[in-house]
Amino acid sequence: MTSTRPVRILAGAAAWWGLVTAALWLGGLLLGQSAPLSGCALGALLIIAIGEIGDRVRRAWTTTRRRPH
DSSP: OOOOHHHHHHHHHHHHHHHHHHHHHHHHHHTTOOOOHHHHHHHHHHHHHHHHHHHHHHHHHHHHHHSOO
């Protein structure tokens, strides 16, 4: 039996990326600053990557601070 966890993680990441891409693209259209969809997709990827790195740093910082010295 194969594990579905990697597929679920990948599907969730793709859905999140698509949602952020659509939000950037539609936001640009609403503000009259249209950008190509590819640019919005790259921007979404950058935003998500920075957010994930920040989350990992925050978790590591919290774990380090909780350890007794």
